[in-house]
Amino acid sequence: QLQLQESGPGLVKPSETLSLTCTVSGDSISTTKYYWDWIRQPPGKGLEWIGSIFYSGSTYYNPSLKSRVTISVDSSKNQFSLRLNSVTAADTAVYYCARYSSSPHNWFDPWGQGTLVTVSS
């Protein structure tokens, strides 16, 4: 059964870089079928898509975050990572990683349990 698990610091200072890793277990991340995505949810608010990576390294980002986001993949560790630089309090959120299928079926499944990142000095 495929499982995803986020890890990383729960507290980041303003203007610094947020770094998270998603470890995939139960299947290889090096698949041509799926993408690997990051999604966040500020406290009490809705879901916001951050970006996506294909096993080949091709990346796709939310235009509103594109200038500050980098997503990378480490196939040897079956992990993919998120870096968000120049963070502010507005980046405080629960960050989720998820597997994304584009076609022939379209869905995010499964999701990691999520990790809360607080931006504060």
Added chain:
Amino acid sequence: QSALTQPASVSGSPGQSITISCSGASSDVGGYKFVSWYQQHPGKAPKLVIYDVSNRPSGISNRFSGSKSGNTASLTISGLQAEDEADYYCSSYTSSSTLRLFGGGTKLTVL
């Protein structure tokens, strides 16, 4: 591209049916059969309950159903149960295939 539009809240009594709408455009909801719905209980990760407009993943109750008309998709939950109380989000494929879209979320209250 703007987020998809959902009502902020809906409510229903146990045993009743409710419908949550998800409005988009011809470049997303209306243009493809790729709308999915997610259930999120407080403090938990979202869970897929409908994909490709009307398909249920294995293990999801047949009380959950989906449909689409024009640029609006809908999630219907029949025979409401207390455990259905949660937030629900829609998502759609878009004409910009590299982008993902979510709705703003709908809070379902079971009275």
